[in-house]
Amino acid sequence: MRMAARLYSIGFLGSGKMATAMARGLISAGLVRPEDITASATSDTSLNLQRMKGHGVRVTSDNSEVVRRSSVVWIATKPHTVAPVLREISPVVRRDQLFVSVAAGTTLNSLAKNLPEGTKVVRCMPNTPVVVRSGVTVYSRNGTVNGEDKELVEHMLGSVGLGMEMPEHYMDIITGLTGCGPSYMYVMLDALADGGVYAGIPKEIGLRLIAHTMIGAAKMVLENGKHPQELKDDVCSPAGTSIQAIRTLEKAGFRGIVMDAVHAASKRALELSRLDNGETKDVYVKR
Ligand SMILES: NC(=O)C1=CN([C@@H]2O[C@H](COP(=O)(O)OP(=O)(O)OC[C@H]3O[C@@H](n4cnc5c(N)ncnc54)[C@H](OP(=O)(O)O)[C@@H]3O)[C@@H](O)[C@H]2O)C=CC1
């Protein structure tokens, strides 16, 4: 297949949680072989790098080597490290390469500013479930990415879950919604399982049951076209058990708290974007 053939070499600048999740997702989708991936970190002794190596990926502490070996280069360091890393690798960047950044609050403009003029750049916001090919990744691209490269991006992202293009001005909100989203689900899952423990169900059994309940509920929303409110009403019998729990949640302002949580994360992403002037800044560290 033409698309798969183009994906023969993928690089990761940074080998942390997001890079590893994406690399494993792409490998398990069969888009790339582990030995055709090169990943870097700050040093050869990085535990992250050793973990990548454990997945069969070629590893190095030389960022330029990653770029030299790859047709698609993922930028996956923390936001404040992106600019210096891009400036470091700029001398070896080729025009045919595609750069895909996952860094929160790091704009297409600032990515382009630190790369040679005309470099093809995509900014995306994935989430960690790409590792099990059930991720959500929203992306935006600069003017140099079109046609075949857009197809390539969609092919890659589609192979590890849902990939969707959106205008860049949505990206900070998306960060707070789906980029951070899995963490909210895990807190909810753990809290629900603790509810089971409180009532007498062993934690590991509760976690398993609730995780499946989450999958089932999400599938209902995606597959049967009903609004979540209606699906909730289908579960709540008059004077029954569920409505007792829903009343408890509503009295505590559950929905408002969840909305505020998304807003707080999006606001932080926006704050990072505003701080992002292409320089290394320790102001990324929230005081
Ligand atoms: N975690 C998540 O769920 C998501 C994260 N993101 C974005 O992904 C990016 C990475 O986050 P995450 O994976 O969580 O972070 P991690 O801290 O897990 O990983 C960061 C990686 O960058 C490496 N690194 C740091 N400096 C350099 C350098 N100069 N050259 C090469 N590599 C370097 C680190 O090396 P070392 O191993 O030596 O420390 C580490 O491997 C961030 O920009 C974040 O906004 C986006 C969506 C979701």
Ligand SMILES: O=C(O)[C@@H]1CCC=N1
């Ligand atoms: O917490 C963070 O900053 C990263 C970006 C989105 C999810 N995790």
